[in-house]
Amino acid sequence: MQLAVLGAGAWGTALAIAMARRHRVRLWCRDPAQAQQITHERCNRRYLPEVPLPEDVAVTADFPEALAGADLALIVTPLAGLGATVAALARERPNLPFLWACKGIDPERLALPHRIVTEAWPETLLPPRAGVLTGPSFALEVARNLPTALVLAAADAHWAKHWVEQLHQPRLRLYAHDDVVGAEVGGALKNVIAIAAGVADGLGCGLNARAALITRGLAEIARLARALGGRDETLMGLAGMGDLILTTTGQLSRNRRVGLMRATGKPLAEILTELGHVAEGVPTTRAAVALARRHGIEMPIAEAVHRLLFEPDLAAEAVVEALLARDPKFERP
């Protein structure tokens, strides 16, 4: 089978390396200079310098060439590029099934990825055959073939199961799911809680505080997922709790690093420049807080992260103190 991986950041490159263990892969990179660099050096020096690209992964900056002969496309741009990539895919290969692997919520339209896909898809075409690929997965570990388990969710469970069978590997285990909303909310919101965990760790709040943040963070995520039509049980699985544990505790998380740097008092713009990669938790925090207000849901951790990110003059300690000063209550999911 031939796969087109659209997006050559850390995650697109890692997925191309992993998928090439079972399939032929073409990796599309929107920047021609970067495509040339990867082709010549067989390594994505900017986004995943640690792992060489197998010889049989073809790299191109030509979108139609990436899709020629493909049986499936994996869209692995940041969320901000999803709509444009889907629209281009619809023009080039309107019948090609695809998966998106970006995590986040659009802060302007307050839209989850599946809605961005639907809105970018031309009404004149049949609905796309598509789903989301998500779950606890640091790019570097997947590229190094360390054991990883992911969720492939689509409204049509049979379709999801079919693609799980095609893509599954012993060290890249895929689980089929039919709760797209739950899977997407889990993948988006864990980044917000990871920023909070980074701040708490950066301030030396301790391991008890981190465990509390993870648990109460999961309660906030589940509340939002429920309001948007997702199922609780999904949030207890890989796409929810699994990804939350990884991102709040793993040193490789970019979102957690945003929190660690914020704890030192660095301004957000400087943090993002230093990071050099997308941190989806930043725009998603805006979206989460707006959605919580719209649906009347309590999300105190997300609110605190919002203040930390977008009120630059506030000391991180003051925001944490305000979070801790909330009135006692029943522990509710």
Ligand SMILES: NC(=O)c1ccc[n+]([C@@H]2O[C@H](COP(=O)([O-])OP(=O)(O)OC[C@H]3O[C@@H](n4cnc5c(N)ncnc54)[C@H](O)[C@@H]3O)[C@@H](O)[C@H]2O)c1
């Ligand atoms: N890195 C990981 O471990 C990981 C794991 C799972 C999911 N994800 C998700 O995958 C998505 C991509 O993350 P990443 O780690 O690859 O990011 P990255 O910062 O490493 O790279 C981003 C890449 O996307 C390209 N890009 C930016 N805007 C684009 C657009 N409009 N169209 C096409 N390409 C565009 C950039 O040139 C760059 O190559 C994010 O939503 C992220 O949350 C990342």
Ligand SMILES: O=P(O)(O)OC[C@H](O)CO
């Ligand atoms: O590095 P982060 O924080 O973007 O997280 C990467 C993946 O989403 C972890 O599953």
